[in-house]
Amino acid sequence: MKISARGLLGAAAAAVLMLGMAACSADKDTPAPGASTEAGTFAKDPGTLVFGVVPDTASTQQNYQPLQDYIAKVTGLKVEYRESSDYAALIEAAVSGKVDVASFSGFTYVTAKKNGAKITPFASIITKAGQEPGYYSEAVVPANSPITKIEEFKGKKVCFVSQTSTSGYLYPSYNLIKAGIDPTKDITPVFAGKHDASALKVSQGTECEAGFAEDVAVEAQPGLKVVSKTFVVGAPMVVSDGLPATLKQKIVDGLRNLTIDQIQAAGIANADSDNFKKTFYALAPVDDAKYNVIRELCQTTKATACGN
């Protein structure tokens, strides 16, 4: 392709125009009161924390807004909330240091870490007092099915959620392997895309004769029989290692054992809304070792989504 001087000039003009517009709109905010002068790298700028979220369980629309306001209160910084239903986007953001605080599924966390994200998990949400952070992945069959244990899934059409689902694929694959069934050869896998879709298709019994979904989706779907369940480690909240040490400590200490009462006492808006109460009771401390179980599952199942 030949490039004429005139064409170049035009392209340059367009580029200048765009950059000019971008420059005109560059941030001129004064740093927030809590902005630190200590060395560290931020996703955006020293006055802002970027809080990235992939809603982890398909049954609840987590309401992170009170949590976001509370982080702003604890740190004195502005908190920008970014949500995405696309795991890859958030993993990439974490790998390239574009999020300061994030909440994603255990599987996503392990993948991000494996790809070089510098993040540390510190807490996981629980919804009831005294709970271990996590939920159940359940193996289900239609209510009238003769199947009683996971070993009998062999040769059947089995519903999963999606290849990247912690409780809808990774744990189930592991359980199938333990039961002597190769999830890629001995069954016909069907990826339903969502937990409730997986539960629904199993209850109908035509497209899938058995399947897996998380506990909440199974409870919501009539016409199912649970044949086994496995505890799935809860989704971690993580903090970026690049942040200044004192700020990082402030976030971890301020949130690690946070309860809904504390959030309400701090006068955060919507902290007493039904929706928030339903999806948040407290944060329970977690550390990286808690997610070794997922790394083991990855080794055993050789799942594509593990990045193998």
Next chain:
Amino acid sequence: MSARSALQPPVPATVTERVGARPRPRTSTVAAVGTLAAMLVFALWSLSTLDFTADTFTGGLDRVGPFLDRMLPLRFPPTADLLESIGITLGIVVCGTALSALLSVPVAYLAARNTSPYRWLIPVGRAVGVVARAVPDVVLAMVFVLLFTLGSLPGILAIALHSVGMISKLFADAIEQIDEGPRNAVRATGASRSQQFFSGVFPQVLPSWIATTLHRADINLRGSVLLGYAGVTGLGYDLRLSLDSLNYRQAMAYVLVIFGLCVLFEILSTVIRARLLGTAPTGRSLGARIARATRRPAPAPAGPGLPPRLTVDAAMRRPWTSERITSAAGLLATVAVLAAAAVWSKAAWLDLFGFWPQIPLVTERTWPLSISPRTWSDVADALLVTLQIAAAATLLSAAASLVAGPLAARNAAPNRIVRAAARTVLLVIRAIPELILAILLIILSGLGPQAGTIALAVGGVGLLGKLVADSLEEAPRGPQLAVQSVGGTRTQVFFSATARLSLPAFVGNTLYLLDTNIRSATLLGIVGAGGIGYYLVDATRVSRYDQVAAFIVILVLVVLVVESISFLIRKALR
């Protein structure tokens, strides 16, 4: 000049006396220009609030290197699997678009002013189109995967229903533009309504209808990438899986394949359109060149004596002229392609008869509509973000198209090489699905609306730049020649004649782009660009159909408002 005779009227003293004062602009024109100015201000403000810090660009550039390392060398999947996926994707697009064209015929018949049986049905027909346009195909697909077997059928039906929006509108416009003569002639012989339609209207609109359908198939092929996110099989789904497992070597291989398909498809559809419409394609795109090369020469003028067709004997049967052979072959080829598509797409067609019991599943969870857990202020904020992304992207595209468009226009480009290069660049940009751009940009510049804005802006240049170039080339030649003949330079010709004449078209096309961008900005919510699209997708993800329906209603209203405004502006500037 020689001395004038006293009989001639005196020469007017001033120009004003000669031509009269310049007429005052109409109120509607003033209002339209005012609205446009307000939109421009909004777009500029949107750009400034979208927080394009210098780091958005420079920081992104730093990450290109490491990302390329993870992307290259490409890893192509096994050929058999790849071919199967290509077959499924093409099958979905062809079946979906063909179904949509079928569904659009009755809608267009009701919506066109000159065929609608009752006056009140016209707005009904138009409204059906608007609603279909406002409900994104990916949302339809997410609902359909519940009702039908997973695979390609949900995708086919989603494309079929959503495309009715654009196809029925353009079909109806084509009907309204027919020459009424043949229809009146048929009506005078006492033909029924359907006979009038099939012999007086249908033959006239068929070429334009086919062109519209092909154009939409182009768009649907690019859109099929996104359907992968709803679990519809094909290349989009394969791409999504590779991206989800961060397997960029394979993901980029799929991106290349999709891109190649889009280019081929565009070339093919240009060739077919050119042959159908029987016009010499004026464009200089690759497709147009091929079309010119494959065009039949014009038939030689008949010799003396009666043309063979006018004998009584010949009039008794329809001869197999070359046109008839071509059209029959075209028909057979179409049937063959449709049949192949129906098979390749691997759709579970039998589901169409067995899904009725499932419908209550969705409907009972739809009513009453609700936006909870979001609040109205959340929705307003999200809507604003979506509009900001769309407006800012449109502004950037318009600015870039003002440069790229003239470079791609025959009567404005400095020379043929520049023009060919510019046309090629625009075609390449058009062939990249926006979603792929957005994902790449998010990978490079982090989550948030900026990546979505740039992705839409770049994609918009492909469309708007082409439309600008086309409208410049179609500008009436008279004024341009006039300026040239008094010794105007190329620049003077361009600014005083060519550009001024195509300004209304530019405004109209930019408004059309804004309209498209609002819908696309919604969809980018899927990959983390935020806005109302994220709410819609999130609600779909957790199957809260009451929310899905509520957000769709909001979107339909927004699209309606924007469409009405741009309709009024275009009308006022005409």
